[in-house]
Amino acid sequence: QGGGVKVNELRVANSLKPLDVVSVPLLPSDGKVDEQEEDKLSSSNLRMRELGTLRKPVQPKPHLSPYPYIIGLTGGIASGKSTIAKYLETLGAGLINCDQLGHRAYDVGTRGNQVVRELFGEDIALPDGSIDRKKLGAIVFSNKDEMNKLNQAIWPLILAQVKEEIARLSESHKVIVIEAAVLLSAKWQDQVHEIWVTFIPEQEVSH
Numbered sequence: 001q002g003g004g005v006k007v008n009e010l011r012v013a014n015s016l017k018p019l020d021v022v023s024v025p026l027l028p029s030d031g032k033v034d035e036q037e038e039d040k041l042s043s044s045n046l047r048m049r050e051l052g053t054l055r056k057p058v059q060p061k062p063h064l065s066p067y068p069y070i071i072g073l074t075g076g077i078a079s080g081k082s083t084i085a086k087y088l089e090t091l092g093a094g095l096i097n098c099d100q101l102g103h104r105a106y107d108v109g110t111r112g113n114q115v116v117r118e119l120f121g122e123d124i125a126l127p128d129g130s131i132d133r134k135k136l137g138a139i140v141f142s143n144k145d146e147m148n149k150l151n152q153a154i155w156p157l158i159l160a161q162v163k164e165e166i167a168r169l170s171e172s173h174k175v176i177v178i179e180a181a182v183l184l185s186a187k188w189q190d191q192v193h194e195i196w197v198t199f200i201p202e203q204e205v206s207h
């Protein structure tokens with residue numbers, strides 16, 4: 001009943017005619033496959049059953065050595081990447097966080113720092129020489145061309161750091177997770193054995 005009311009609210013908001021809401025007794029599930037599943041037939045159960053299944057078979061990556069096995073973890077902003085990455089770390093994976101590498105790419109005294117100043121002007125630096133990320137973010141998140149300019153300069157620096165981190169972590173880890181929102185747009189898919197994408201429904205985010 002509640003779901004039907006919600007659907008109608010959305011339909012009306014989108015200038016569609018509300019539908020009649022008819023309640024029927026709960027349809028029993030065809031048997032729970034997991035303790036956490038509900039007893040009724042539900043979309044949550046169906047989604048849960050998809051957990052851990054592959055969307056596409058993993059393609060062979062002959063140019064990568066089999067170990068460390070590298071998972072590229074990507075997805076939209078606030079879609080749960082870090083939460084999943086930290087969980088994988090508790091299972092023993094080595095983590096590479098590309099947001100952090102991106103920040104370090106223009107640390108004071110680096111070539112990246114100089115490049116960002118050349119591209120965006122001296123005003124982009126704080127008195128201590130560090131890049132004002134709030135200011136830079138305001139520029140690039142509101143202008144695609146500026147974002148492209150930053151990306152072209154910073155992505156190669158991040159990738160070089162990723163490769164160094166892989167070499168370092170491979171001494172102690174068999175599985176490495178690279179968390180990168182830009183994994184696909186930066187075309188880093190060849191760096192990883194498989195890609196995991198996190199997604200979250202829009203309405204869940206607004207909660």
Ligand SMILES: CC(C)(COP(=O)(O)OP(=O)(O)OC[C@H]1O[C@@H](n2cnc3c(N)ncnc32)[C@H](O)[C@@H]1O)[C@@H](O)C(=O)NCCC(=O)NCCS
Nearest residue numbers: 077078098099102133134136137140150151154180181182
């Ligand atoms: C734009 C910058 C200055 C904003 O810094 P700030 O500390 O305010 O935010 P933070 O880095 O935490 O990013 C906020 C969110 O935006 C995402 N994001 C960052 N850069 C990008 C980008 N180029 N394209 C798409 N999403 C991005 C992040 O993954 C995160 O989810 C900074 O993110 C940056 O220098 N980005 C360019 C380098 C890059 O691509 N980094 C992301 C590697 S995954």
Ligand SMILES: Nc1ncnc2c1ncn2[C@@H]1O[C@H](COP(=O)(O)OP(=O)(O)OP(=O)(O)O)[C@@H](O)[C@H]1O
Nearest residue numbers: 075076077078079080081082083084099181198204
């Ligand atoms: N399965 C989940 N259900 C509900 N909330 C979640 C879930 N996973 C993570 N969250 C919450 O959503 C928020 C964003 O999660 P997280 O920081 O892991 O996302 P992210 O993709 O790494 O974000 P960013 O784009 O900032 O890097 C956090 O407050 C987290 O606690």
